[in-house]
Amino acid sequence: MSRRTITCLLVLYWIVVWAAVIFRIDYFPLTWVPMYSVYAPSDTISAKVWDKDQYKKGLKVTHRDGSISYVSYKDLNIPKPNFRRLYYSRIFGTAPPKHKQGNTELGPLNRWIRGLDKGELYFSVDWEWRMFWTINKTLGHEPPDPQFIIRMETQHQKRIYRKADLFHGHTSKFELITNHALIEWKDSWVPRWEHALL
Amino acid sequence: MRCYKKIGEAWNHFFFTGFSGESLGLLRMYIGCGLLAFHTYQFATVLSLKPLGSMYYFIEPIWYFQLLGIHYHIPALSFVIYALLMGATITMIMGKWTRSSILIVILCIFYLKGVRDSFSGDVHHRYIIPMQMLLLFLLSKCGQVHSRDANRKVYPPVQEWEASWPIKTIQLYVALFYFWSVIAKVRVSGWEWFAGGGRIQEVLIKRSVRWGLTGEGELVKNSLSFELAQHPELIQIFSHLVLAFELGFPLILFIKAVKLRALFLAGVITFHIATFVLMDVNFLLIPFVYLVFFDLVPIHSWLKARTAHLFTRRNSVAC
Numbered sequence: 001m002s003r004r005t006i007t008c009l010l011v012l013y014w015i016v017v018w019a020a021v022i023f024r025i026d027y028f029p030l031t032w033v034p035m036y037s038v039y040a041p042s043d044t045i046s047a048k049v050w051d052k053d054q055y056k057k058g059l060k061v062t063h064r065d066g067s068i069s070y071v072s073y074k075d076l077n078i079p080k081p082n083f084r085r086l087y088y089s090r091i092f093g094t095a096p097p098k099h100k101q102g103n104t105e106l107g108p109l110n111r112w113i114r115g116l117d118k119g120e121l122y123f124s125v126d127w128e129w130r131m132f133w134t135i136n137k138t139l140g141h142e143p144p145d146p147q148f149i150i151r152m153e154t155q156h157q158k159r160i161y162r163k164a165d166l167f168h169g170h171t172s173k174f175e176l177i178t179n180h181a182l183i184e185w186k187d188s189w190v191p192r193w194e195h196a197l198l
Numbered sequence: 199m200r201c202y203k204k205i206g207e208a209w210n211h212f213f214f215t216g217f218s219g220e221s222l223g224l225l226r227m228y229i230g231c232g233l234l235a236f237h238t239y240q241f242a243t244v245l246s247l248k249p250l251g252s253m254y255y256f257i258e259p260i261w262y263f264q265l266l267g268i269h270y271h272i273p274a275l276s277f278v279i280y281a282l283l284m285g286a287t288i289t290m291i292m293g294k295w296t297r298s299s300i301l302i303v304i305l306c307i308f309y310l311k312g313v314r315d316s317f318s319g320d321v322h323h324r325y326i327i328p329m330q331m332l333l334l335f336l337l338s339k340c341g342q343v344h345s346r347d348a349n350r351k352v353y354p355p356v357q358e359w360e361a362s363w364p365i366k367t368i369q370l371y372v373a374l375f376y377f378w379s380v381i382a383k384v385r386v387s388g389w390e391w392f393a394g395g396g397r398i399q400e401v402l403i404k405r406s407v408r409w410g411l412t413g414e415g416e417l418v419k420n421s422l423s424f425e426l427a428q429h430p431e432l433i434q435i436f437s438h439l440v441l442a443f444e445l446g447f448p449l450i451l452f453i454k455a456v457k458l459r460a461l462f463l464a465g466v467i468t469f470h471i472a473t474f475v476l477m478d479v480n481f482l483l484i485p486f487v488y489l490v491f492f493d494l495v496p497i498h499s500w501l502k503a504r505t506a507h508l509f510t511r512r513n514s515v516a517c
Contacts, residue, residue: 001337003214003359006359006363007209007213009337010213010363010367013367017371017374021378021381026321027261028260028261028262028308028311028315028321028325028326028329029325029326029329029330029333031323031326031378032378032381032382033323033378033379033382033386034323034326034375034376034378034379034382035323035379035382035479035481036383036397036401036479037379037382037383037385037386037387037391038386038387039383039386039387039390039391039396039397039400040387041390041396045399045400045403045404047403047404047407047408048404048407048408049407049408050408050409075252076252076254077247077248077251077252077253077254077271077273078247078254078271078317078318079243079244079246079247079314079317080243081243082243082317082318082320083318085318085319085320086257086318089318090257090318090319095319096258096318096319096320096321097320098319098320098321099319101382101386104386104387105385105386105387107385125258125319127257130257130258131257133255134254134255134256134257137255137270138252138253138254138255138270139252159407161403163396163399166399166403166427166428166430171424171428196267196269
C-alpha cells in the first residue's frame with residue numbers, strides 16, 4: 001500500500017473510532033465507554049451479599065407437572081460468574097452495565113439517530129421471558145412437556161449502608177433486607193418460542 | 199492553505215516517523231507473547247466447562263452472534279477454537295504465515311469473546327485494545343521482519359513510514375482509550391463521579407461485602423477494600439488521581455525520555471493492580487500492551503545478549 005492509501009486508511013479509521021465515541025456505539029471492537037461510568041449519587045449504598053451455598057444449589061424451579069427441583073451452573077454448563085449474574089440480577093430484571101450505560105443520558109442527538117421516542121429506552125429486554133427460554137431450551141424442555149419449567153425463584157440479602165454512618169466508621173450499622181424474585185411462565189409467550197430471542 | 203500544510207506536516211511527522219521495520223517485527227513478537235497469557239486468562243472460565251456437557255442457549259447473544267444467528271454454545275467447539283487461537287498466536291509470534299495467523303487470531307477472539315459475553319449479557323472491554331492492535335498488525339508489514347516468512351522470501355526493506363504508522367496509531371489509541379473513559383464518565387454521570395469519590399466508595403463496599411461473612415462476622419474477601427471505604431478523604435485523593443491520569447494519559451505521546459515514560463506507565467500499572475485487588479476490576483493483564491510505547495530494538499538486544507550469555511555458560515558447563 002502506498003503512503004497515500006495508508007493516509008486515507010488512517011483518516012477513515014479515526015473517523016470510525018471517533019464516530020463510535022460521539023454517537024455512543026458500544027459494539028465490539030468499537031466502544032465509547034471503556035470503563036465504569038454510571039453513578040447516581042445517593043445517601044445510601046446498597047450491597048448484595050452472595051450466598052455461596054445457595055447459588056451453588058441453584059435456582060428453585062417448578063415444573064409443569066408440579067414437581068420442584070434446582071437448576072445450577074453445572075446443569076446449564078456455564079461458568080460460575082455468569083450463573084451468578086442470572087441468579088442475582090437477570091431474574092430480578094436487572095440489566096447488565098452495558099444496557100445501563102447505553103440508556104443513561106443518551107442526549108437528543110443520539111436519541112434522534114436511534115429513533116427513540118420520549119422516555120423510550122435504547123436497551124429494553126424482557127428478562128423474564130429470556131430466563132424461561134434460555135433455561136428450558138438448554139435443558140431440552142418444550143412448552144407442552146411435563147418437565148417444562150413454569151416458575152423460578154431465588155432470593156438474596158442486601159445490606160443498606162448510610163454513607164453518613166460510613167464516614168464516621170460505623171460499619172456495623174446497616175439495614176438488612178431480603179430480596180425475593182419469583183417469575184412465572186406466561187402461555188402468551190408460546191407463539192414466540194421457536195423464534196429464538198425475538 | 200498554510201494551516202493545511204502545517205496539519206499535514208504534523209500528521210506525517212507523528213504517524214510516519216520514529217520506528218524501524220525491526221521495531222515493528224519485534225512488537226509483533228512481544229505482543230504475541232503477551233497475548234498467549236492474556237487469552238488463557240480471559241477464556242479460562244469457558245475452558246472450565248464440560249466439553250460434552252449441555253449446550254447453553256444464550257440469554258443475550260453479542261451483536262454479531264445475533265446477526266449470524268448463533269443462539270447456543272457448543273462447548274467442545276470452544277476448546278477447538280481455543281487450541282486454534284493459541285496455535286495461530288504462536289505462528290504469529292514466529293512470523294510464519296503471519297497475515298493468515300493474525301486473521302485466525304482475530305476470528306477466534308471474536309468467537310470466544312462472543313461466547314463468554316453472551317452467557318449472561320455482560321460485555322467486557324478487555325479485548326478492545328488488543329483487537330485494535332491485531333487489526334493494525336494485519337494491515338501492516340509486521341511479518342516481513344524477524345519472521346520465518348522473511349527467511350523464505352526476500353522482501354524489500356521496510357521503510358520508516360511503513361513501520362511507524364501502525365505503532366503510532368496503536369499508541370494514540372491506547373492513550374485515547376483512557377481519555378475516553380473520562381469523557382464517558384462525565385457524559386453519563388457528570389463530575390459527580392469524581393467529586394467526593396462516591397462511585398469509588400460504592401464499588402469498594404459492594405465488592406467487599408458481596409462475598410459474605412465468616413462465622414465470626416469477618417468479611418470473607420476484600421476486607422482491605424472495606425477498610426479503605428471508610429476513609430472518604432483518602433478516596434477523594436484517589437478519585438482525583440484517577441481523573442488526572444486518565445485525562446493526562448495522552449501526554450505520554452509527548453514524553454521523549456524513556457525513563458519518564460516508564461515511570462508514568464509504572465503508575466498506570468499500579469492503578470490496574472490496585473483496582474484489581476481492591477475492586478475486582480479485571481484489567482490486570484492489560485499493561486502488556488504498553489510495550490507499544492517503547493522501541494523494542496535495544497530491549498531485545500539486551501535480552502538477547504543476556505540469553506546468549508546464559509546459553510554459552512550452560513554449554514561450557516556441559517563440556
